[in-house]
Amino acid sequence: MIKFVGSFETVESLPKTQFAEYAFVGRSNVGKSSLINAVVGEKVARTSNTPGRTQSLNLFNVDDKVLLVDLPGYGYAKVSKECAIKWVVRLEKYLLARDQLKRLFILIDSRVGPKESDLELMEFCDKNGILYQIVYTKKDKKVREEKQIDLSHDKHGAMVSEILYTSAEKKTGLEAIRKIIGIK
Numbered sequence: 001m002i003k004f005v006g007s008f009e010t011v012e013s014l015p016k017t018q019f020a021e022y023a024f025v026g027r028s029n030v031g032k033s034s035l036i037n038a039v040v041g042e043k044v045a046r047t048s049n050t051p052g053r054t055q056s057l058n059l060f061n062v063d064d065k066v067l068l069v070d071l072p073g074y075g076y077a078k079v080s081k082e083c084a085i086k087w088v089v090r091l092e093k094y095l096l097a098r099d100q101l102k103r104l105f106i107l108i109d110s111r112v113g114p115k116e117s118d119l120e121l122m123e124f125c126d127k128n129g130i131l132y133q134i135v136y137t138k139k140d141k142k143v144r145e146e147k148q149i150d151l152s153h154d155k156h157g158a159m160v161s162e163i164l165y166t167s168a169e170k171k172t173g174l175e176a177i178r179k180i181i182g183i184k
Contacts, residue, residue: 002044005059005067011093014057021067021100022181025091026107027117028073031137031168035107036060036070038168039177045070055087057094062183067100074117091121095130103131103160103180110136110165114151122151126158133160135177140167 008014024032033045044060058070071094072087095104106121108114114122125132134151151163166173178184 001063002040002042003061004044005061007056007058009056011057011090011097014059014094014098017067017100019061019065019067019100020102020182021069021098022103022105023069023071023094023101024105024107025071025121026073026137027109027115030073030107030109032070032073032107034168035135035137035166035177036068038166038171039174039181040068040183057090062181066181066183068181069094069101074121092124095125096128101130103133105135105164105177106132107135107137110139111141122156122159126156128158130158131160132158133162133164133180135164135166135173137166137168139165139172140170 005015024036026032036045037043040060040062045058055072057072060068060070062068071091074087074091095101104125106118106125108118122132124130151159152161162176164173164176166177168174
């Protein structure tokens with residue numbers, strides 16, 4: 001059973017729980033909410049065609065076992081520079097403060113590959129020892145450009161070596177995420 005825990009504006013306002021957390025983050029419009037919905041098999045996270053719709057830290061309780069966290073997107077949303085900086089600071093604070101965070105899934109649109117903002121987040125995680133895994137989304141869509149960047153574990157010490165490929169629309173690649181999180 002999936003329960004919406006709440007939408008939180010600050011890291012300090014997040015509930016203290018004993019549950020392991022698995023967070024989803026990526027550039028705006030990468031498909032975070034759609035992937036969360038596909039993984040849990042229910043429409044719990046709000047989706048939109050408007051980049052930057054997720055602006056809070058949204059928590060979902062899965063079977064009173066784990067929490068899934070839908071983090072605000074970065075790098076594309078049409079928000080003020082001040083707001084974008086505030087989001088980055090909050091993201092970094094979340095990543096550094098949540099001891100129960102077991103894995104950060106960094107979502108990258110497979111049609112465009114990693115962007116500078118993705119690489120900056122990966123470097124932050126590497127520097128701070130925050131375990132993360134790359135998840136390519138929208139694998140069913142046509143590739144727009146052939147710009148691939150080597151995202152090997154050798155270059156990124158905190159990165160899980162296995163890169164996942166998913167499609168929320170076609171429901172592919174979801175089992176691997178479910179297994180990592182420990183849900184059916």
